[in-house]
Amino acid sequence: MNMIIRDEHPGDVDAIARLTEAAFANAPHGSHTEHLIVAALREAGQLSVSLVAREGDDLIGHVAVSPVTLSSGDADWYGLGPISVRPDRQGRGIGSALMAEAIEKLKAMGGAGCVLLGDPGYYARFGFEACGQLVLPGVPAEYFQALPLADGVPAAEVRYHSAFEAGA
DSSP: OOEEEEEOOGGGHHHHHHHHHHHHTTOTTOOSOHHHHHHHHHHTTOOSEEEEEEETTEEEEEEEEEEOEETTOOOSEEEEEEEEEOGGGTTSSHHHHHHHHHHHHHHHTTOOEEEEESOHHHHGGGTOEEOTTEEOTTSOGGGEEEEESSSOOOSEEEEOOGGGGTTO
16 A cells, blocks of 8 residues: 555545545444535634545545533643545555544644544554543543543543534
């Protein structure tokens, strides 16, 4: 695999939307609006990190990272997702490579931590874990996970940007 991961370019926008829609088309736990969420985050200027994975001319993966608000007032926390891999390329390490690069970008930006909603069995390999003191209301605690990048995990409720309501 001759894959490169780089920041999103303006010419990637349409391909990211198609990829994200395809990646979540059959996802049992997805909202099927993930492509709309990415577009709304971009429109609102809230894509702190937007990375694409490419092989030649083919866009095969994308990850979005946006700021989140903590009720404690702690700053520099981010939410990772959606993360998308082209359906015919899933299970080949593309998502893992995007995750690792996104985490490195957050560290370089001075991020305090990152949260995500997803399968604990998958995301634990990147250091994410459920932390009872950091909650996303209405979500089972085991699926809302955090990765501290600085001083630990604060006790707080997390709120994602309103772009996550796109298409709802």
